[in-house]
Amino acid sequence: MRSRDEGEQRRPAVFSRDTRRGVDYCHVALSTAKIVLGKAAHSLSRIGDELYLEPLEDGLSLRTVNTSRSAFACFLFAPLFFQHYQAARPPQRQPPRCKVLMKSFLAVFRSLAALEKTVERCCITLSPESNRLVVQLHCKHGVTKTYNLSFQECESLQAIFDPAECPHLLRAQARVLVEAVSPFSPALSEVTLGVSRGRRVVFRSYLEDDTDAARAMMTEMSLSEDEFQQLQAQEGASITFCLKEFRGLLSFAESANLSLNIHFDVPGRPAIFTIEDSLLDGHFVLATLAEPQAGQEPGQGPHSTTHQDDFANDDIDSYMIAMETTVGEGVAEGPRTPSPVSEEEEAESNVIPGTPPLKKFRSLFFGSVLAPMEPPSEPNPVLAEDSEGEG
Amino acid sequence: MPLSTQFEDGNSQCILVAILDNVRNLSNILKAIHFRDHATCFATTNGIKVTVENAKCLQANAFIQAGIFQEFIVREESITFRINLTVLLDCLTIFGSTPLPGTSTALKMCYQGYGNPLTLFLEEGGVVTVCKINTQEPEDTLDFDFCSTNVINKIILQSEGLREAFAELDMSSEVLQITMSPEKPYFRLSTFGNSGSSHLDYPKDSDLMEAFHCNQTQTNRYKISLLKPSTKALALSCKVSIRTDNRGFLSLQYMIKNEDGQICFVEYYCCPDEDVSDSES
Numbered sequence: 001m002r003s004r005d006e007g008e009q010r011r012p013a014v015f016s017r018d019t020r021r022g023v024d025y026c027h028v029a030l031s032t033a034k035i036v037l038g039k040a041a042h043s044l045s046r047i048g049d050e051l052y053l054e055p056l057e058d059g060l061s062l063r064t065v066n067t068s069r070s071a072f073a074c075f076l077f078a079p080l081f082f083q084h085y086q087a088a089r090p091p092q093r094q095p096p097r098c099k100v101l102m103k104s105f106l107a108v109f110r111s112l113a114a115l116e117k118t119v120e121r122c123c124i125t126l127s128p129e130s131n132r133l134v135v136q137l138h139c140k141h142g143v144t145k146t147y148n149l150s151f152q153e154c155e156s157l158q159a160i161f162d163p164a165e166c167p168h169l170l171r172a173q174a175r176v177l178v179e180a181v182s183p184f185s186p187a188l189s190e191v192t193l194g195v196s197r198g199r200r201v202v203f204r205s206y207l208e209d210d211t212d213a214a215r216a217m218m219t220e221m222s223l224s225e226d227e228f229q230q231l232q233a234q235e236g237a238s239i240t241f242c243l244k245e246f247r248g249l250l251s252f253a254e255s256a257n258l259s260l261n262i263h264f265d266v267p268g269r270p271a272i273f274t275i276e277d278s279l280l281d282g283h284f285v286l287a288t289l290a291e292p293q294a295g296q297e298p299g300q301g302p303h304s305t306t307h308q309d310d311f312a313n314d315d316i317d318s319y320m321i322a323m324e325t326t327v328g329e330g331v332a333e334g335p336r337t338p339s340p341v342s343e344e345e346e347a348e349s350n351v352i353p354g355t356p357p358l359k360k361f362r363s364l365f366f367g368s369v370l371a372p373m374e375p376p377s378e379p380n381p382v383l384a385e386d387s388e389g390e391g
Numbered sequence: 392m393p394l395s396t397q398f399e400d401g402n403s404q405c406i407l408v409a410i411l412d413n414v415r416n417l418s419n420i421l422k423a424i425h426f427r428d429h430a431t432c433f434a435t436t437n438g439i440k441v442t443v444e445n446a447k448c449l450q451a452n453a454f455i456q457a458g459i460f461q462e463f464i465v466r467e468e469s470i471t472f473r474i475n476l477t478v479l480l481d482c483l484t485i486f487g488s489t490p491l492p493g494t495s496t497a498l499k500m501c502y503q504g505y506g507n508p509l510t511l512f513l514e515e516g517g518v519v520t521v522c523k524i525n526t527q528e529p530e531d532t533l534d535f536d537f538c539s540t541n542v543i544n545k546i547i548l549q550s551e552g553l554r555e556a557f558a559e560l561d562m563s564s565e566v567l568q569i570t571m572s573p574e575k576p577y578f579r580l581s582t583f584g585n586s587g588s589s590h591l592d593y594p595k596d597s598d599l600m601e602a603f604h605c606n607q608t609q610t611n612r613y614k615i616s617l618l619k620p621s622t623k624a625l626a627l628s629c630k631v632s633i634r635t636d637n638r639g640f641l642s643l644q645y646m647i648k649n650e651d652g653q654i655c656f657v658e659y660y661c662c663p664d665e666d667v668s669d670s671e672s
Contacts (some may be wrong), residue, residue, distance in 0.1 A: 100586070101585075101586050103586065104584075104585075104586030104587065107559070107561065107586070110559060111555070111559070114555055118555070132587060133587075141552060141593075141597040141598045141599045142593070142594040142596065142597040142598075143552065143591065143592065143593055143594075143597060143599070144590075144591070144592040145589065145590070145591050145592075146589060146590040146591075146592070147587065147588075147589045148587045148588045148589065148590075149586055149587040150586060150587040
């Protein structure tokens with residue numbers, strides 16, 4: 001996005017409201033902006049099946065959450081990002097919120113090459129009256145593509161997270177991180193990121209316990225501290241998270257030539273990946289694998305089993321509904337233990353960010369999978385022995 | 392050329408002999424209509440017409456005129472046979488469908504008449520492959536009775552402008568709706584899928600528009616599953632002529648330039664789906 005900052009094609013933006021028609025417009029006309037929007041859509045599509053679109057006064061927000069609710073992503077495009085941006089203002093009416101199928105939104109931006117070559121202007125209109133999200137692409141040769149996407153009105157999707165609460169922070173150019181994860185197999189689902197001796201940052205493939213260690217391939221990439229713009233984490237800190245979602249954000253950040261911040265805490269607490277420039281910011285919140293033996297006090301064990309029992313009896317549907325209603329029901333409950341994390345929860349104005357409202361949703365996806373496992377403190381301590389024993 | 396001399400003796404028994412220096416000039420154009428396994432071939436002294444049909448609603452014709460071949464002999468007034476097009480294409484591309492630069496596969500094609508197989512001699516770099524493909528009883532093909540005097544609207548577009556549109560067709564929509572009109576929106580392709588509708592509008596003064604002759608507004612729907620195969624022809628073509636007649640029948644004519652710069656035509660006919668009662672705009 002630096003190129004756009006410097007580019008002379010940048011045009012003044014209008015931020016007004018068409019009260020007569022009561023619709024919301026954004027025109028994406030900048031030659032790079034439409035690509036950025038398309039890439040954001042591609043990046044979000046790696047996570048969720050539904051896209052939550054909200055025209056706010058401070059910009060257009062695109063959000064998604066995955067089906068297991070272990071990953072949340074959000075982009076906010078500032079009004080200045082658009083050639084023209086106009087949103088309903090709260091005093092007059094509630095800003096419309098809607099969700100569309102990710103697949104149908106992505107269909108509009110499917111071909112980034114075509115977007116770059118043929119699309120001259122993109123216009124997004126959300127009009128609750130017609131119940132359609134209209135995306136118009138004005139292309140070369142006067143061709144116009146109009147997509148009328150059906151949407152559902154919904155409540156705001158919000159995750160509660162506060163990067164400031166995470167003690168550890170890594171900051172690096174996206175390019176550096178892209179190179180670091182590129183050797184990992186596309187089939188690999190999780191990767192462990194840690195700070196090892198000599199303050200080297202290590203990415204290591206995470207093998208699940210039932211993996212046959214003799215057959216598995218371990219990949220490890222070690223980066224020197226110099227590669228990072230900021231490295232604020234003690235040696236031994238490590239987290240394990242999903243690689244696919246991470247790659248999604250990385251490819252976006254790389255194309256925009258941005259730096260990526262990784263905020264993280266102890267294993268089991270969500271990691272927050274952020275990018276930022278003057279016209280947009282992006283947040284990905286990913287659940288991390290809980291490793292009870294790694295860096296947590298012994299009293300933690302019973303707690304986590306209790307949570308997992310909670311989870312087993314929990315009605316996921318009711319939780320999903322809770323996410324889409326504005327009732328901050330989780331706030332009152334949820335005793336504050338050091339580890340519980342609700343990485344996504346409805347944020348109302350009365351919800352204090354960072355409050356862990358419903359501990360039972362802690363690392364929802366991984367928590368349930370991991371319950372019977374005992375992840376070793378060192379991910380791969382016995383690789384060699386195993387293979388010898390079998391040979 | 393060894394082919395023309397080597398098999399000289401058999402030539403007199405053949406009612407069809409066709410010799411081609413570059414087999415891709417034939418195989419490429421057949422690919423444009425390859426959406427069903429079987430095809431009917433008609434040969435006259437003018438050339439060969441290969442027809443593929445689907446669901447009694449769609450017909451695709453490829454015309455390979457005599458001039459495309461280096462030698463083209465037809466010893467009867469007309470020759471008709473049915474053949475497995477998939478097998479024919481597999482044989483024609485037996486040396487690979489993407490040849491090394493500078494090499495080409497030569498073809499000699501012979502047919503001795505009803506009940507005989509179609510014999511292909513393919514030669515590349517001194518290697519000769521002989522393929523015999525059984526022919527089948529010819530079937531009657533559909534007559535769409537598409538007559539140029541009944542044409543109401545006609546548009547000629549550069550194929551480039553339609554390629555992306557057809558590649559990205561929302562296949563969750565049952566129909567592709569085509570609107571042609573002397574007024575706005577001039578030429579519109581619409582789909583109505585699970586996730587909503589989409590419209591693609593081409594203004595009549597667009598650079599892509601080579602000709603625009605629309606006399607009255609017509610909106611017709613065609614089964615998208617029937618039209619999707621025409622994407623193959625679109626991909627190879629440089630121009631496409633889109634015509635509709637007074638019954639709403641659709642004719643798509645694709646102009647395809649082969650590797651030697653010669654021009655061939657592929658044509659698709661399609662019946663309209665139903666009368667448009669409630670169209671979403």
